[in-house]
Amino acid sequence: MTPTIWVDASAGASGDMLLGALAGAGVPIAVLQEAVDAVSPEPVTLRVEQVTRAGFAATRVHVEVADSVHHRTWRDVRAMLDAAPATAVAAFERLAVAEGAVHGHDPLDVHFHEVGALDAIADVVGVCAGFTHLGASEVVVSPIAVGSGSVRGAHGVLPVPPPAVTELLRGVPSYAGPGVGEACTPTGAALLATLATSWGPQPALVTDRVGVGAGGRDPDTHANVLRVLVGASTPGTERLQVLEANVDDLDPRVWPAVLEALLAAGARDAWLTPVLMKKGRPAHTLHALVAPGEAEAVRAAFFAQTSTIGVRSTAVDRVALPREEVEVTVDGQVVRVKVTPSTTTPEYDDVLAAARALARPVRDVLAEASARARDAIGSRP
Numbered sequence: 001m002t003p004t005i006w007v008d009a010s011a012g013a014s015g016d017m018l019l020g021a022l023a024g025a026g027v028p029i030a031v032l033q034e035a036v037d038a039v040s041p042e043p044v045t046l047r048v049e050q051v052t053r054a055g056f057a058a059t060r061v062h063v064e065v066a067d068s069v070h071h072r073t074w075r076d077v078r079a080m081l082d083a084a085p086a087t088a089v090a091a092f093e094r095l096a097v098a099e100g101a102v103h104g105h106d107p108l109d110v111h112f113h114e115v116g117a118l119d120a121i122a123d124v125v126g127v128c129a130g131f132t133h134l135g136a137s138e139v140v141v142s143p144i145a146v147g148s149g150s151v152r153g154a155h156g157v158l159p160v161p162p163p164a165v166t167e168l169l170r171g172v173p174s175y176a177g178p179g180v181g182e183a184c185t186p187t188g189a190a191l192l193a194t195l196a197t198s199w200g201p202q203p204a205l206v207t208d209r210v211g212v213g214a215g216g217r218d219p220d221t222h223a224n225v226l227r228v229l230v231g232a233s234t235p236g237t238e239r240l241q242v243l244e245a246n247v248d249d250l251d252p253r254v255w256p257a258v259l260e261a262l263l264a265a266g267a268r269d270a271w272l273t274p275v276l277m278k279k280g281r282p283a284h285t286l287h288a289l290v291a292p293g294e295a296e297a298v299r300a301a302f303f304a305q306t307s308t309i310g311v312r313s314t315a316v317d318r319v320a321l322p323r324e325e326v327e328v329t330v331d332g333q334v335v336r337v338k339v340t341p342s343t344t345t346p347e348y349d350d351v352l353a354a355a356r357a358l359a360r361p362v363r364d365v366l367a368e369a370s371a372r373a374r375d376a377i378g379s380r381p
């Protein structure tokens with residue numbers, strides 16, 4: 001079974017913290033070194049060191065290089081990445097697009113300063129090779145702490161988060177803290193934005209390996225580490241999201257069509273709960289259960305079908321019983337029945353249509369369809 005990874009970026013993220021966490025989680029340093037050697041025009045050595053951060057053991061990977069080039073364009077870097085994992089090219093492209101946006105340049109002509117140096121290229125290539133080596137089907141990343149205050153670099157003094165990071169973290173959950181300084185660098189943001197398959201707290205996971213990665217900064221306010229948990233998803237558990245909005249001004253006759261539209265947009269389930277809103281106003285909360293890939297279309301349906309101006313989302317774990325659909329006939333009328341190890345549930349629309357066609361009570365058709373489904377399952381060899 002392919003593993004699931006959870007990245008804890010609650011103290012921020014940088015290329016070297018990610019490299020350290022991967023090495024700490026058991027990715028052989030030779031795997032990272034080989035990937036870096038495949039792209040680097042000059043010798044680069046990765047060296048592992050066990051360090052402590054605020055009293056906690058962590059792994060640091062030093063990238064040792066005497067880089068003779070200090071500024072590279074995205075064009076230059078792109079030409080170096082032919083032998084790199086596709087995710088490394090994608091992460092650097094994100095950096096180029098973000099830099100282009102903040103400086104007002106075409107991404108191809110962007111001049112990288114620190115992020116174009118060979119050590120940053122080694123971070124990106126090594127981290128992407130490490131994730132490829134782990135072969136995870138899911139990479140869930142926590143909301144990212146970005147730090148606070150300001151940082152000094154080739155661009156002079158920049159606010160934290162610096163412009164490139166704010167651009168890279170569009171659409172990504174992030175927040176200030178945990179201390180003063182730059183907790184999330186452009187390289188860390190670009191890597192996580194590229195590698196994450198979803199964002200949120202730790203999913204249900206049987207943890208196998210834990211990597212604790214340190215960078216160069218060691219503030220005394222907190223353990224400045226990024227953690228990587230590698231494990232197996234709890235069997236039968238799916239990571240889904242619940243989208244929600246409170247609505248107090250929609251013609252109530254529209255609600256059935258709204259629920260139908262959310263299901264048509266890909267929601268696994270959609271439902272309403274009556275609520276009392278501020279000032280004692282009666283209203284409804286509209287809920288939809290969605291897989292990460294369906295969230296955007298279902299969110300668009302919230303906005304198109306209702307008067308809401310905001311949609312909340314919460315990550316949830318769902319354990320679902322295995323299910324299958326069987327078809328039975330009741331007096332010649334076809335009824336679909338959803339069967340799980342503990343239930344048989346006839347499709348209500350089919351039952352209603354059959355009851356009307358047969359001029360029989362709905363509850364009789366319901367009971368007969370359930371019984372026939374149980375017989376059909378029970379008589380299987």
Ligand SMILES: O=C([S-])c1cc(C(=O)S)c[n+]([C@@H]2O[C@H](COP(=O)(O)O)[C@@H](O)[C@H]2O)c1
Nearest residue numbers: 112113114115120153162163164185186187
């Ligand atoms: O290299 C470039 S062009 C660069 C752009 C920006 C902007 O926000 S714009 C910021 N920085 C700073 O460089 C260092 C190193 O970043 P890494 O991602 O290589 O660790 C960091 O302090 C950035 O804020 C560089």
Ligand code: NI
Nearest residue numbers: 099113155164
């Ligand atoms: Ni820049």
